[in-house]
Amino acid sequence: MTTDGDRRLFNEVVLPHLDDAYTFARWLTGNATDAEDVVQEACLRAMRGTHSFAGGSARAWLISIVRNTAFTWLARNRPKALVLTDDLESAERASSNMPETATPETEAIARADAALLEAGIAALPPPFREALVLREFNGLSYREIAEATGVPVGTVMSRLARARALLIERIGKEMS
Incomplete structure (x- = not known):
């Protein structure tokens, strides 16, 4: 049973970062439904563990819980294979900078x-994808990513550089 203090702390620490948690879970699981399950389970874990929050970055603390929950969920519910994302067209449309008067060709x-x-x-x-998504989609700092993933800041920087290089190389090959 949680106390009023635990609920208040949960509301202050977890709730403001649910969108980031969902975005990250979506990238890890590959689809919206599974991401919702992971975030829900992560929220339950966070509620039970609010007493372990020692201050610092609440977002990194929650992302760390989501990360661990997602890996546990994936191990339990998916074969050990590469997880690809499904069509994110609706999410792209929602966050697109495309002008209202876009033509069918530009769309x-x-x-x-x-x-x-x-x-x-x-x-x-996965380690490169995780670092890239946390930085570029969730906007976490290098220190927050290091805290969330449990690796040194130098490793985060290295993974980001390598992820970006691999992404540029792959897109370059696809476009040529």
Whole structure:
């Protein structure tokens, strides 16, 4: 049973970062439904563990819980294989900078570019994909990524550099 203090701390620490948690879970699991399951389970873990939050970055603390929950969930529910994302067209449309007066041609090009980028990110090895998503989609700092993943900041920087290089190489090959 949780106390009022635990609930208050949960509301202050976890709730503001649920969107980041979902975005990260979505990239790890590959689809919305599984990401919702992972975030729900992570929230339960966070609620039970609010007393272990020692301050610092609440977002990194929650992302760390989501990461561990996602890996546990994937091991339990999926074969050990590369997890690819499904079509994220609706998410792309929601966050797109495409002007309202876009033509069908520009929309088709934007969708093709988004699909190419998505496939490139999905093809990255999990440690590289994880670092890239946490930095570029969730906006975590190097220190927050290091805290969330349990690796040194130098390793985070190395993984990001390698992820970006692999992504550029893959997209370059696809476009040529």
